[in-house]
Amino acid sequence: MAFIQFNGITKRFPGVLALDGVSFGVERGSCHALMGENGAGKSTLGKILAGVYVADGGEIRLDGKPVHAPNPLAARKLGIAMVHQELAFCPNLTVAENLCLGDLPSRAGWLDRRRMCDLARAMLSEIESDIPVDVPIGELSTAQEQMVQIAAALGTRAQVIVMDEPTSSLSVRETEHLFELLDQLKQRGITVIYVSHRIEEIFRLCDTVTVLRDGCHVATEKVSETNTERIIHQMVGREVKQYSSQHLAQSLGEEMLRVENLSSPGKFRNISFTLRKGEILGVAGLVGAGRSEVAQAIFGVDPNATGKVVVHGKEMPLGSVTTALASGIGFLPEDRKRMGLVLSMNCRENTSLAILSRLNLGGFVKRRQERSIVQRYVDQLRVKTPSLDAGIDGLSGGNQQKVALAKWLARECEILIVDEPTRGVDVGAKAEIHRLLDELACQGLALLVISSELPEVMNLSRRIIVMREGQIVGELSREEFSQPNLMRLMAGVEAKAA
Helix, strand or coil: CCCEEEEEEEEEECCEEEEEEEEEEECCCCEEEEECCCCCCHHHHHHHHCCCCCCCEEEEEECCEECCCCCHHHHHHCCEEEECCCCCCCCCCEHHHHHCCCCCCEECCEECHHHHHHHHHHHHHCCCCCCCCCCEHHHCCHHHHHHHHHHHHHHCCCCEEEEECCCCCCCHHHHHHHHHHHHHHHHCCCEEEEECCCHHHHHHHCCEEEEEECCEEEEEEEHHHCCHHHHHHHHHCCCCCCCCCCHHHCCCCCEEEEEEEEEECCCEEEEEEEEECCCEEEEEECCCCCHHHHHHHHCCCCCCCEEEEEECCEEECCCCHHHHHHCCEEEECCCHHHHHCCCCCEHHHHHHHHHHHHHEECCEECHHHHHHHHHHHHHHCCCCCCCCCCEHHHCCHHHHHHHHHHHHHHHCCCEEEEECCCCCCCHHHHHHHHHHHHHHHHCCCEEEEECCCHHHHHHHCCEEEEEECCEEEEEEEHHHCCHHHHHHHHHCCCCCCC
Protein backbone atom coordinates (compact mmCIF):
# COMPACT_ATOMS: atom_id res chain seq x y z
CA MET A 1 0.00 0.00 0.00
CA ALA A 2 1.28 3.48 -0.91
CA PHE A 3 2.34 5.76 1.94
CA ILE A 4 0.55 8.74 0.35
CA GLN A 5 -2.46 8.02 -1.82
CA PHE A 6 -4.22 10.68 -3.92
CA ASN A 7 -7.72 9.56 -4.88
CA GLY A 8 -9.72 11.60 -7.41
CA ILE A 9 -8.36 15.01 -6.31
CA THR A 10 -10.26 17.87 -7.94
CA LYS A 11 -9.71 21.60 -7.48
CA ARG A 12 -11.41 24.53 -9.17
CA PHE A 13 -10.47 28.20 -9.25
CA PRO A 14 -12.59 30.92 -10.90
CA GLY A 15 -12.69 29.98 -14.59
CA VAL A 16 -10.11 27.20 -14.21
CA LEU A 17 -10.29 23.48 -13.46
CA ALA A 18 -6.82 23.15 -11.92
CA LEU A 19 -7.06 19.44 -11.03
CA ASP A 20 -9.47 16.93 -12.51
CA GLY A 21 -9.76 13.64 -10.61
CA VAL A 22 -6.04 13.06 -10.05
CA SER A 23 -5.12 9.67 -8.54
CA PHE A 24 -1.72 8.06 -7.84
CA GLY A 25 0.38 6.78 -4.96
CA VAL A 26 3.72 7.76 -3.38
CA GLU A 27 5.97 5.23 -1.65
CA ARG A 28 7.34 5.84 1.85
CA GLY A 29 10.89 7.20 1.97
CA SER A 30 11.01 7.88 -1.77
CA CYS A 31 11.72 11.03 -3.74
CA HIS A 32 8.69 11.32 -6.03
CA ALA A 33 8.87 13.81 -8.91
CA LEU A 34 5.82 15.80 -9.98
CA MET A 35 6.16 17.23 -13.48
CA GLY A 36 4.08 19.03 -16.07
CA GLU A 37 3.79 22.28 -17.99
CA ASN A 38 2.94 25.55 -16.27
CA GLY A 39 -0.69 25.36 -15.23
CA ALA A 40 -0.73 21.55 -15.20
CA GLY A 41 -1.66 21.52 -11.50
CA LYS A 42 1.63 20.40 -9.90
CA SER A 43 1.94 23.20 -7.33
CA THR A 44 -1.80 23.11 -6.66
CA LEU A 45 -1.63 19.41 -5.76
CA GLY A 46 1.35 20.02 -3.49
CA LYS A 47 -0.43 22.89 -1.76
CA ILE A 48 -3.52 20.74 -1.15
CA LEU A 49 -1.36 18.13 0.56
CA ALA A 50 0.36 20.85 2.62
CA GLY A 51 -2.92 22.47 3.71
CA VAL A 52 -2.55 25.68 1.68
CA TYR A 53 -5.60 24.79 -0.44
CA VAL A 54 -8.57 22.54 0.28
CA ALA A 55 -9.60 20.13 -2.48
CA ASP A 56 -13.11 20.42 -3.93
CA GLY A 57 -13.30 16.67 -4.36
CA GLY A 58 -11.42 13.48 -3.73
CA GLU A 59 -9.40 12.20 -0.79
CA ILE A 60 -5.79 12.00 0.36
CA ARG A 61 -4.64 9.15 2.62
CA LEU A 62 -1.42 9.19 4.63
CA ASP A 63 -0.30 5.74 5.77
CA GLY A 64 -3.83 4.52 5.18
CA LYS A 65 -5.56 7.29 7.17
CA PRO A 66 -7.58 10.15 5.62
CA VAL A 67 -5.80 13.51 5.68
CA HIS A 68 -7.84 16.45 6.96
CA ALA A 69 -5.61 19.54 6.68
CA PRO A 70 -7.64 22.73 6.22
CA ASN A 71 -4.54 24.88 6.84
CA PRO A 72 -0.72 24.54 6.89
CA LEU A 73 -0.61 24.28 10.69
CA ALA A 74 -2.91 21.25 10.61
CA ALA A 75 -0.76 19.69 7.90
CA ARG A 76 2.39 20.34 9.91
CA LYS A 77 0.86 18.52 12.90
CA LEU A 78 0.37 15.56 10.58
CA GLY A 79 4.07 15.72 9.65
CA ILE A 80 3.66 17.45 6.27
CA ALA A 81 5.69 20.55 5.34
CA MET A 82 6.24 22.51 2.13
CA VAL A 83 9.10 24.47 0.59
CA HIS A 84 7.39 27.04 -1.64
CA GLN A 85 8.75 28.34 -4.93
CA GLU A 86 7.96 31.91 -3.90
CA LEU A 87 8.44 33.76 -0.61
CA ALA A 88 6.29 32.21 2.12
CA PHE A 89 7.48 34.28 5.08
CA CYS A 90 6.74 37.62 6.75
CA PRO A 91 9.35 39.90 5.10
CA ASN A 92 9.36 42.42 7.96
CA LEU A 93 10.25 39.77 10.57
CA THR A 94 13.75 38.42 11.14
CA VAL A 95 14.98 35.03 10.00
CA ALA A 96 14.78 33.74 13.59
CA GLU A 97 11.23 35.08 14.10
CA ASN A 98 10.06 33.46 10.87
CA LEU A 99 11.69 30.11 11.61
CA CYS A 100 10.14 29.96 15.09
CA LEU A 101 6.85 31.68 14.27
CA GLY A 102 4.72 28.59 14.80
CA ASP A 103 6.26 27.79 18.17
CA LEU A 104 7.88 30.88 19.74
CA PRO A 105 9.94 30.05 22.87
CA SER A 106 8.94 31.95 25.98
CA ARG A 107 10.22 32.53 29.50
CA ALA A 108 7.98 33.84 32.28
CA GLY A 109 5.39 34.82 29.69
CA TRP A 110 7.87 36.81 27.56
CA LEU A 111 9.49 35.94 24.25
CA ASP A 112 12.87 34.30 24.88
CA ARG A 113 14.86 35.93 22.06
CA ARG A 114 18.14 34.23 22.91
CA ARG A 115 16.50 30.82 22.82
CA MET A 116 14.69 31.75 19.58
CA CYS A 117 17.97 32.72 17.88
CA ASP A 118 19.67 29.55 19.14
CA LEU A 119 16.85 27.42 17.72
CA ALA A 120 17.02 29.24 14.39
CA ARG A 121 20.79 28.78 14.16
CA ALA A 122 20.37 25.09 14.91
CA MET A 123 17.81 24.76 12.12
CA LEU A 124 20.10 26.54 9.65
CA SER A 125 23.13 24.53 10.77
CA GLU A 126 21.27 21.35 9.83
CA ILE A 127 21.53 22.48 6.19
CA GLU A 128 25.02 23.91 6.78
CA SER A 129 23.89 27.49 6.20
CA ASP A 130 25.42 30.53 7.89
CA ILE A 131 22.62 32.98 7.07
CA PRO A 132 22.41 35.53 9.94
CA VAL A 133 19.28 34.99 12.03
CA ASP A 134 18.82 38.61 13.14
CA VAL A 135 18.21 40.20 9.71
CA PRO A 136 14.71 40.70 8.21
CA ILE A 137 13.71 38.08 5.64
CA GLY A 138 12.96 40.90 3.21
CA GLU A 139 16.68 41.79 3.06
CA LEU A 140 17.75 38.31 1.93
CA SER A 141 18.32 37.30 -1.66
CA THR A 142 15.80 34.96 -3.29
CA ALA A 143 18.30 32.09 -2.97
CA GLN A 144 18.78 32.76 0.75
CA GLU A 145 15.01 32.82 1.27
CA GLN A 146 14.83 29.43 -0.41
CA MET A 147 17.44 28.00 1.95
CA VAL A 148 15.59 29.38 4.99
CA GLN A 149 12.40 27.69 3.77
CA ILE A 150 14.23 24.39 3.50
CA ALA A 151 15.59 24.84 7.03
CA ALA A 152 12.06 25.60 8.27
CA ALA A 153 10.65 22.44 6.69
CA LEU A 154 13.38 20.24 8.15
CA GLY A 155 13.02 22.00 11.51
CA THR A 156 9.44 20.75 11.87
CA ARG A 157 10.72 17.15 11.80
CA ALA A 158 8.26 16.52 8.98
CA GLN A 159 7.87 13.02 7.54
CA VAL A 160 6.60 14.38 4.21
CA ILE A 161 8.16 17.41 2.51
CA VAL A 162 6.75 18.99 -0.66
CA MET A 163 9.47 20.92 -2.52
CA ASP A 164 8.16 23.28 -5.20
CA GLU A 165 10.98 24.25 -7.60
CA PRO A 166 13.54 24.32 -4.75
CA THR A 167 16.56 24.93 -7.02
CA SER A 168 15.03 27.70 -9.15
CA SER A 169 17.11 30.39 -7.40
CA LEU A 170 20.08 28.36 -6.18
CA SER A 171 23.62 28.43 -7.53
CA VAL A 172 25.31 25.29 -8.80
CA ARG A 173 27.09 24.89 -5.46
CA GLU A 174 23.91 25.42 -3.42
CA THR A 175 22.03 23.01 -5.69
CA GLU A 176 24.59 20.27 -5.09
CA HIS A 177 24.31 20.94 -1.36
CA LEU A 178 20.52 20.54 -1.59
CA PHE A 179 20.93 17.27 -3.47
CA GLU A 180 23.14 15.96 -0.65
CA LEU A 181 20.47 16.98 1.86
CA LEU A 182 17.79 15.16 -0.11
CA ASP A 183 19.90 12.02 -0.19
CA GLN A 184 20.18 12.26 3.61
CA LEU A 185 16.41 12.74 3.96
CA LYS A 186 15.74 9.59 1.95
CA GLN A 187 18.14 7.67 4.17
CA ARG A 188 16.17 8.90 7.20
CA GLY A 189 12.93 7.58 5.67
CA ILE A 190 11.47 11.03 4.87
CA THR A 191 9.19 11.14 1.84
CA VAL A 192 9.83 13.98 -0.63
CA ILE A 193 7.45 15.16 -3.34
CA TYR A 194 9.72 17.06 -5.71
CA VAL A 195 8.13 19.56 -8.12
CA SER A 196 10.57 20.69 -10.80
CA HIS A 197 10.85 21.64 -14.47
CA ARG A 198 14.49 20.58 -14.61
CA ILE A 199 14.41 17.08 -16.02
CA GLU A 200 18.09 16.43 -15.31
CA GLU A 201 17.32 16.83 -11.58
CA ILE A 202 14.62 14.18 -11.79
CA PHE A 203 17.07 11.56 -13.05
CA ARG A 204 19.65 12.64 -10.44
CA LEU A 205 17.32 12.58 -7.42
CA CYS A 206 14.00 10.83 -7.88
CA ASP A 207 12.77 7.25 -7.72
CA THR A 208 9.40 7.78 -9.39
CA VAL A 209 7.90 10.47 -11.64
CA THR A 210 4.26 11.48 -12.04
CA VAL A 211 3.32 13.66 -15.01
CA LEU A 212 0.26 15.94 -15.05
CA ARG A 213 -1.15 17.74 -18.09
CA ASP A 214 -4.00 20.26 -18.02
CA GLY A 215 -4.95 19.16 -14.50
CA CYS A 216 -5.16 15.46 -15.37
CA HIS A 217 -2.95 12.53 -14.43
CA VAL A 218 -1.00 11.27 -17.46
CA ALA A 219 1.45 8.73 -16.06
CA THR A 220 3.30 7.50 -12.97
CA GLU A 221 6.47 5.54 -13.75
CA LYS A 222 9.76 4.50 -12.21
CA VAL A 223 12.50 6.92 -13.24
CA SER A 224 14.65 3.94 -14.21
CA GLU A 225 11.99 2.89 -16.73
CA THR A 226 11.56 6.19 -18.59
CA ASN A 227 13.68 8.77 -20.41
CA THR A 228 13.84 12.51 -21.11
CA GLU A 229 12.03 12.39 -24.46
CA ARG A 230 9.20 10.28 -23.04
CA ILE A 231 8.68 12.66 -20.08
CA ILE A 232 8.68 15.74 -22.32
CA HIS A 233 6.13 14.17 -24.66
CA GLN A 234 3.93 13.22 -21.69
CA MET A 235 4.17 16.78 -20.34
CA VAL A 236 3.41 18.75 -23.49
CA GLY A 237 1.79 16.22 -25.83
CA ARG A 238 4.04 17.45 -28.64
CA GLU A 239 7.68 17.44 -29.69
CA VAL A 240 9.81 20.23 -28.18
CA LYS A 241 12.90 21.11 -30.18
CA GLN A 242 15.99 22.87 -28.82
CA TYR A 243 15.89 26.42 -30.12
CA SER A 244 18.95 27.60 -32.06
CA SER A 245 19.58 31.35 -31.79
CA GLN A 246 19.20 33.12 -35.14
CA HIS A 247 20.46 36.55 -34.09
CA LEU A 248 24.03 35.23 -33.95
CA ALA A 249 24.17 35.21 -37.76
CA GLN A 250 23.31 38.92 -38.00
CA SER A 251 25.69 41.85 -37.87
CA LEU A 252 25.57 44.02 -34.75
CA GLY A 253 24.37 47.60 -34.89
CA GLU A 254 25.51 50.69 -33.05
CA GLU A 255 26.27 50.86 -29.33
CA MET A 256 23.04 51.11 -27.33
CA LEU A 257 24.31 50.97 -23.75
CA ARG A 258 27.67 51.69 -22.14
CA VAL A 259 28.34 51.16 -18.44
CA GLU A 260 31.50 52.66 -16.94
CA ASN A 261 32.80 52.04 -13.41
CA LEU A 262 29.34 51.41 -11.99
CA SER A 263 29.60 50.83 -8.24
CA SER A 264 27.39 50.51 -5.18
CA PRO A 265 28.77 50.20 -1.63
CA GLY A 266 28.69 46.60 -0.40
CA LYS A 267 27.14 45.28 -3.61
CA PHE A 268 29.47 45.65 -6.62
CA ARG A 269 32.31 47.84 -7.89
CA ASN A 270 33.85 49.12 -11.12
CA ILE A 271 31.44 47.38 -13.50
CA SER A 272 32.11 48.32 -17.14
CA PHE A 273 30.72 46.84 -20.37
CA THR A 274 29.01 47.78 -23.63
CA LEU A 275 25.87 46.44 -25.31
CA ARG A 276 25.10 46.86 -29.01
CA LYS A 277 21.95 46.80 -31.09
CA GLY A 278 20.87 43.25 -31.90
CA GLU A 279 23.11 41.72 -29.24
CA ILE A 280 22.31 39.41 -26.33
CA LEU A 281 24.98 39.84 -23.66
CA GLY A 282 24.88 37.15 -20.98
CA VAL A 283 25.79 37.65 -17.34
CA ALA A 284 26.88 34.62 -15.33
CA GLY A 285 27.98 34.25 -11.73
CA LEU A 286 27.18 32.46 -8.50
CA VAL A 287 24.30 33.67 -6.34
CA GLY A 288 25.54 36.71 -4.43
CA ALA A 289 27.99 37.77 -7.14
CA GLY A 290 26.10 41.04 -7.66
CA ARG A 291 24.46 40.30 -11.02
CA SER A 292 20.91 41.32 -10.07
CA GLU A 293 22.16 44.35 -8.14
CA VAL A 294 23.94 45.68 -11.26
CA ALA A 295 20.74 45.26 -13.29
CA GLN A 296 18.74 47.14 -10.65
CA ALA A 297 21.28 49.98 -10.60
CA ILE A 298 21.12 50.40 -14.39
CA PHE A 299 17.32 50.55 -14.14
CA GLY A 300 17.51 53.28 -11.50
CA VAL A 301 16.42 51.25 -8.46
CA ASP A 302 19.67 51.74 -6.48
CA PRO A 303 19.93 55.30 -5.04
CA ASN A 304 23.54 54.68 -3.92
CA ALA A 305 24.91 53.72 -7.34
CA THR A 306 27.78 55.76 -8.77
CA GLY A 307 29.54 55.67 -12.10
CA LYS A 308 28.27 56.29 -15.60
CA VAL A 309 25.47 54.76 -17.69
CA VAL A 310 25.36 55.98 -21.29
CA VAL A 311 22.31 55.28 -23.50
CA HIS A 312 22.46 56.16 -27.22
CA GLY A 313 25.60 58.17 -26.55
CA LYS A 314 23.98 60.31 -23.86
CA GLU A 315 24.77 59.91 -20.17
CA MET A 316 21.71 58.92 -18.14
CA PRO A 317 21.32 60.15 -14.53
CA LEU A 318 21.40 57.28 -12.02
CA GLY A 319 18.85 56.49 -9.34
CA SER A 320 15.70 57.22 -11.35
CA VAL A 321 13.41 54.52 -12.76
CA THR A 322 11.43 57.20 -14.60
CA THR A 323 14.58 58.33 -16.41
CA ALA A 324 15.50 54.75 -17.28
CA LEU A 325 12.03 54.15 -18.73
CA ALA A 326 12.20 57.38 -20.73
CA SER A 327 15.56 56.22 -22.10
CA GLY A 328 13.97 53.07 -23.50
CA ILE A 329 15.14 50.58 -20.84
CA GLY A 330 12.93 47.77 -19.57
CA PHE A 331 13.68 45.42 -16.67
CA LEU A 332 12.24 41.97 -15.95
CA PRO A 333 13.41 41.22 -12.38
CA GLU A 334 14.24 37.84 -10.87
CA ASP A 335 11.53 38.08 -8.19
CA ARG A 336 8.41 38.51 -10.29
CA LYS A 337 5.99 38.58 -7.35
CA ARG A 338 7.71 41.36 -5.40
CA MET A 339 9.18 43.43 -8.22
CA GLY A 340 7.70 42.31 -11.54
CA LEU A 341 3.96 42.14 -10.92
CA VAL A 342 1.17 43.70 -8.87
CA LEU A 343 -0.60 40.67 -7.44
CA SER A 344 -3.79 42.57 -6.59
CA MET A 345 -4.27 43.40 -10.30
CA ASN A 346 -5.45 41.16 -13.11
CA CYS A 347 -3.67 39.87 -16.19
CA ARG A 348 -4.77 42.76 -18.41
CA GLU A 349 -3.81 45.45 -15.91
CA ASN A 350 -0.37 43.97 -15.28
CA THR A 351 0.41 43.70 -18.98
CA SER A 352 -0.59 47.29 -19.74
CA LEU A 353 0.96 48.79 -16.61
CA ALA A 354 4.07 50.10 -18.38
CA ILE A 355 2.11 51.72 -21.25
CA LEU A 356 -0.65 53.56 -19.38
CA SER A 357 0.60 56.93 -20.62
CA ARG A 358 0.07 55.73 -24.20
CA LEU A 359 -3.44 54.49 -23.38
CA ASN A 360 -4.51 57.61 -21.51
CA LEU A 361 -7.45 59.63 -22.85
CA GLY A 362 -8.52 62.47 -20.61
CA GLY A 363 -7.60 60.55 -17.48
CA PHE A 364 -9.28 57.33 -18.64
CA VAL A 365 -7.75 54.19 -20.10
CA LYS A 366 -8.68 53.40 -23.72
CA ARG A 367 -10.00 49.94 -22.90
CA ARG A 368 -10.52 48.67 -26.44
CA GLN A 369 -6.94 49.49 -27.43
CA GLU A 370 -5.65 48.10 -24.14
CA ARG A 371 -7.43 44.78 -24.60
CA SER A 372 -6.21 44.51 -28.20
CA ILE A 373 -2.58 45.06 -27.19
CA VAL A 374 -2.77 42.71 -24.22
CA GLN A 375 -4.51 39.98 -26.23
CA ARG A 376 -1.73 40.11 -28.82
CA TYR A 377 0.99 39.39 -26.27
CA VAL A 378 -1.08 36.83 -24.35
CA ASP A 379 -1.49 34.92 -27.62
CA GLN A 380 2.16 35.37 -28.62
CA LEU A 381 3.46 34.05 -25.29
CA ARG A 382 0.72 31.39 -24.97
CA VAL A 383 -0.31 32.60 -21.53
CA LYS A 384 -2.76 30.15 -19.98
CA THR A 385 -5.43 32.33 -18.39
CA PRO A 386 -9.23 31.93 -18.28
CA SER A 387 -9.59 35.57 -19.39
CA LEU A 388 -7.65 38.82 -19.62
CA ASP A 389 -9.43 39.93 -16.46
CA ALA A 390 -8.38 36.91 -14.39
CA GLY A 391 -6.40 37.74 -11.26
CA ILE A 392 -2.65 37.40 -11.77
CA ASP A 393 -2.28 35.68 -8.39
CA GLY A 394 -4.40 32.79 -9.68
CA LEU A 395 -2.03 31.98 -12.57
CA SER A 396 0.79 29.46 -12.33
CA GLY A 397 4.33 30.76 -11.74
CA GLY A 398 5.34 30.23 -15.36
CA ASN A 399 2.32 32.07 -16.72
CA GLN A 400 3.00 34.92 -14.29
CA GLN A 401 6.51 35.08 -15.73
CA LYS A 402 5.09 35.36 -19.24
CA VAL A 403 2.83 38.25 -18.20
CA ALA A 404 5.78 40.01 -16.54
CA LEU A 405 7.68 39.72 -19.83
CA ALA A 406 4.65 40.78 -21.90
CA LYS A 407 4.54 44.06 -19.98
CA TRP A 408 7.92 45.10 -21.39
CA LEU A 409 7.20 43.79 -24.87
CA ALA A 410 4.10 45.99 -24.91
CA ARG A 411 6.26 49.02 -24.02
CA GLU A 412 8.52 48.27 -27.00
CA CYS A 413 11.75 48.96 -25.11
CA GLU A 414 14.99 49.29 -27.07
CA ILE A 415 17.11 47.91 -24.23
CA LEU A 416 15.76 45.01 -22.18
CA ILE A 417 17.36 43.65 -19.02
CA VAL A 418 16.09 40.16 -18.22
CA ASP A 419 17.01 38.56 -14.88
CA GLU A 420 16.41 34.78 -14.79
CA PRO A 421 14.01 34.74 -17.77
CA THR A 422 12.88 31.12 -17.34
CA ARG A 423 12.87 30.73 -13.56
CA GLY A 424 10.09 28.30 -12.65
CA VAL A 425 9.14 27.79 -16.31
CA ASP A 426 8.51 24.40 -17.91
CA VAL A 427 10.48 22.98 -20.81
CA GLY A 428 7.93 23.98 -23.44
CA ALA A 429 7.55 27.56 -22.20
CA LYS A 430 11.34 27.83 -21.81
CA ALA A 431 11.81 27.09 -25.52
CA GLU A 432 9.15 29.69 -26.35
CA ILE A 433 10.84 32.36 -24.21
CA HIS A 434 14.25 31.57 -25.74
CA ARG A 435 12.72 31.91 -29.21
CA LEU A 436 11.12 35.20 -28.23
CA LEU A 437 14.34 36.69 -26.83
CA ASP A 438 16.16 35.65 -29.99
CA GLU A 439 13.46 37.27 -32.15
CA LEU A 440 13.76 40.49 -30.15
CA ALA A 441 17.51 40.55 -30.82
CA CYS A 442 16.85 39.90 -34.52
CA GLN A 443 14.50 42.91 -34.47
CA GLY A 444 17.33 45.10 -33.17
CA LEU A 445 16.75 45.17 -29.42
CA ALA A 446 19.76 45.07 -27.11
CA LEU A 447 19.33 42.49 -24.35
CA LEU A 448 21.22 41.93 -21.12
CA VAL A 449 20.32 38.40 -19.94
CA ILE A 450 21.21 37.20 -16.43
CA SER A 451 20.84 33.48 -15.80
CA SER A 452 21.99 30.88 -13.29
CA GLU A 453 21.46 28.14 -15.89
CA LEU A 454 24.73 27.90 -17.81
CA PRO A 455 23.25 26.02 -20.83
CA GLU A 456 20.65 28.79 -21.14
CA VAL A 457 23.10 31.69 -21.02
CA MET A 458 25.45 29.91 -23.45
CA ASN A 459 22.64 29.10 -25.90
CA LEU A 460 21.30 32.65 -25.98
CA SER A 461 24.35 34.90 -25.75
CA ARG A 462 26.91 36.28 -28.18
CA ARG A 463 29.24 37.20 -25.29
CA ILE A 464 29.17 36.36 -21.58
CA ILE A 465 30.59 38.47 -18.79
CA VAL A 466 31.27 36.63 -15.54
CA MET A 467 30.91 38.21 -12.10
CA ARG A 468 32.38 37.11 -8.79
CA GLU A 469 32.16 38.92 -5.45
CA GLY A 470 30.80 42.10 -7.01
CA GLN A 471 33.32 42.40 -9.84
CA ILE A 472 33.60 41.37 -13.47
CA VAL A 473 36.32 38.70 -13.53
CA GLY A 474 36.18 37.74 -17.18
CA GLU A 475 34.50 37.96 -20.54
CA LEU A 476 34.09 35.03 -22.93
CA SER A 477 33.43 35.16 -26.65
CA ARG A 478 31.14 32.51 -28.11
CA GLU A 479 34.12 30.45 -29.28
CA GLU A 480 35.26 30.22 -25.64
CA PHE A 481 31.90 29.10 -24.21
CA SER A 482 31.99 25.97 -22.06
CA GLN A 483 30.61 25.11 -18.65
CA PRO A 484 34.10 24.36 -17.23
CA ASN A 485 35.40 27.75 -18.42
CA LEU A 486 32.44 29.56 -16.88
CA MET A 487 32.57 27.62 -13.62
CA ARG A 488 36.29 28.29 -13.18
CA LEU A 489 35.70 32.03 -13.51
CA MET A 490 32.59 31.97 -11.32
CA ALA A 491 34.32 30.04 -8.53
CA GLY A 492 37.74 31.70 -8.85
CA VAL A 493 39.52 28.47 -9.77
CA GLU A 494 42.50 28.62 -12.11
CA ALA A 495 42.60 26.27 -15.08
CA LYS A 496 44.96 23.35 -14.60
CA ALA A 497 48.07 23.30 -16.77
CA ALA A 498 47.99 20.73 -19.54
